Amino acid sequence: MKIGIFDSGLGGLITMRGIVGRLPEYDYVYLGDTKRVPYGNRSQQTIYEFTEAAVRFLFERDCGLVIIACNTASTEALRRIQQEFLPKFLADRRVLGIIIPTVETAIERGSRRLGVIGTPATVRSGVYPRELRKLRPDIEVLQVATPLLAPMIENGGAKWLEPILADYLKPLLEKNIDTLVLGCTHYPIAKEMIRSIAGPGIQVICQDELAPGKLEAYIRRHPEIEARLSKKGDKTFFATDITETLRSLAASWFGRNADLRQAELHLAVAAPGTKGTGETFA
Numbered sequence: 159m160k161i162g163i164f165d166s167g168l169g170g171l172i173t174m175r176g177i178v179g180r181l182p183e184y185d186y187v188y189l190g191d192t193k194r195v196p197y198g199n200r201s202q203q204t205i206y207e208f209t210e211a212a213v214r215f216l217f218e219r220d221c222g223l224v225i226i227a228c229n230t231a232s233t234e235a236l237r238r239i240q241q242e243f244l245p246k247f248l249a250d251r252r253v254l255g256i257i258i259p260t261v262e263t264a265i266e267r268g269s270r271r272l273g274v275i276g277t278p279a280t281v282r283s284g285v286y287p288r289e290l291r292k293l294r295p296d297i298e299v300l301q302v303a304t305p306l307l308a309p310m311i312e313n314g315g316a317k318w319l320e321p322i323l324a325d326y327l328k329p330l331l332e333k334n335i336d337t338l339v340l341g342c343t344h345y346p347i348a349k350e351m352i353r354s355i356a357g358p359g360i361q362v363i364c365q366d367e368l369a370p371g372k373l374e375a376y377i378r379r380h381p382e383i384e385a386r387l388s389k390k391g392d393k394t395f396f397a398t399d400i401t402e403t404l405r406s407l408a409a410s411w412f413g414r415n416a417d418l419r420q421a422e423l424h425l426a427v428a429a430p431g432t433k434g435t436g437e438t439f440a
């Protein structure tokens with residue numbers, strides 16, 4: 159049984175790089191839905207349908223533990239996958255999201271006045287303020303939707319990000335935040351630029367840095383899952399569109415011979431007159 163890592167595009171590769179660096183012994187399957195990225199401006203139902211198809215794809219490739227690295231998919235689809243999809247079809251598999259580990263990290267670091275940047279869907283959902291206040295009711299959370307960042311990074315435009323980032327971050331920096339959460343898989347790819355715009359007084363929380371430790375702790379707490387994970391150090395990378403940016407990032411982080419493969423995702427067909435999903439899952 160392998161560990162699956164899903165993202166709407168290539169941003170999750172940086173999360174995977176961090177995880178593999180810390181836990182190299184396991185077998186991993188990456189899936190990036192590069193054909194349909196960005197997810198962040200789509201409706202909740204669409205994000206759910208895309209995410210469910212991705213999770214089924216990873217289950218069919220022997221992933222017993224799937225990490226939804228994408229904040230947008232974690233926000234809009236994870237709960238329904240855990241509560242409706244898994245119990246119905248594959249109760250022995252686990253699907254984990256990225257929001258709670260990020261929130262826990264911010265609280266552990268003592269953040270009081272926090273800025274969050276993310277996709278329109280993540281910001282609109284209010285998931286970060288809600289989950290942060292559950293753990294620390296007096297925390298101040300300011301959010302800014304940053305819809306241009308992921309498409310620019312996805313299309314190899316990271317070098318043109320600086321003025322756009324500075325503009326997006328301005329209202330947060332003016333409010334004297336002490337912490338900035340990068341609430342999207344893609345943003346750590348520009349983390350040096352973001353850290354330099356934010357300045358030394360602001361801690362920047364990056365999911366590629368926190369996810370490895372959180373996953374390791376989860377695996378330690380669940381020896382029954384650990385025992386079923388295969389340990390050959392294999393890595394396979396699936397994408398719905400093998401773009402040049404994906405190819406070059408995978409090569410620079412995982413080597414020229416990184417095993418890149420084409421993925422076809424099939425949306426579950428709803429029965430006529432219902433909004434249900436999953437009917438075609440064997």
Ligand code: DGL
Binds near residue numbers: 166228230231343344
């Ligand atoms: N990967 C998504 C996230 O972490 C952002 C990109 C998108 O809009 O699909 O939120």
